[in-house]
Amino acid sequence: xxxxxxxxxxxxxxxxxxxCYMTAGCSIAGERDMTLTLKSPDFVHQGEIPGQFxxxxxxxxxxxxxxxxxxxxxxxxxxxxxxxxPDPAAPKxxxxxxxxxxxxxxxxxxxxxxxxxDLPPGTQQGKNDWKKTGYGGPCPPIxxxxxxxxxxxxxxxxxxxxxxxxxxxxxxxxxxxxEQAELIGTYQRR
Numbered sequence: 001x002x003x004x005x006x007x008x009x010x011x012x013x014x015x016x017x018x019x020c021y022m023t024a025g026c027s028i029a030g031e032r033d034m035t036l037t038l039k040s041p042d043f044v045h046q047g048e049i050p051g052q053f054x055x056x057x058x059x060x061x062x063x064x065x066x067x068x069x070x071x072x073x074x075x076x077x078x079x080x081x082x083x084x085x086p087d088p089a090a091p092k093x094x095x096x097x098x099x100x101x102x103x104x105x106x107x108x109x110x111x112x113x114x115x116x117x118d119l120p121p122g123t124q125q126g127k128n129d130w131k132k133t134g135y136g137g138p139c140p141p142i143x144x145x146x147x148x149x150x151x152x153x154x155x156x157x158x159x160x161x162x163x164x165x166x167x168x169x170x171x172x173x174x175x176x177x178x179e180q181a182e183l184i185g186t187y188q189r190r
Contacts, residue, residue, distance in 0.1 A: 034068035038151045038181035041065075042112065049147060049185035055139030056189060061098070063112040066151055069105050070178045073153040075122075076103035077173060078110075079166060082138070084145040096166045097147065098135045099126030101158055101173075122157075126164045133163055144188035153178045 042062040043049050051057040069076070080098035084091050100110075100123055107120040116125065116134065125133040138147055154176045161172055 036068045036153055036179040036181040038066045038183045043185045045183055049138055049187045054137040054187055059137040060113040061135035065109040070153050072155055073105040075154050075157045077101045077152040079150045082145050082147050086141050088143040088145055096129045098128055099169055126169050138187035144186050147185045149183040152180045
């Protein structure tokens with residue numbers, strides 16, 4: 001290659017790299033530029049969870065939807081917990097409200113008031129801190145608590161963990177999390 005063609009070639013490579021870097025318009029083969037996101041039509045991030053989703057209402061699970069699942073995801077996990085128990089001024093534990101695992105990576109939502117029979121095929125449940133499967137809504141004894149809805153994309157389908165608690169589920173997930181998203185709602189009893 002003569003010197004003029006070599007300079008032109010190098011300028012072209014530099015230009016392509018610059019455009020890709022500045023616009024995030026290029027990705028390595030197989031990668032997605034999306035980021036895992038989790039949201040709800042029932043409450044906004046850092047906003048108040050409506051009473052119908054709590055022990056003061058109908059104790060329904062809120063609708064949740066997500067997007068940006070990484071390409072190599074084999075399953076999803078949802079953990080809903082409250083790190084402010086029993087009192088946000090002096091928290092002593094994290095109270096677990098809902099555990100779901102092995103949600104298929106093709107699933108994009110959970111409907112409001114979802115029942116075990118309505119869960120996406122293959123989804124399994126763990127036990128919350130009421131020692132039950134399924135959703136248990138906010139019911140704080142004192143103060144305004146935060147409720148973390150955490151969605152994890154895993155590179156494996158987990159084995160049947162026989163209705164695990166949060167510690168057992170997190171142990172099984174260890175080393176397999178590709179990406180996670182978080183949605184926080186708050187609630188204080190009147």
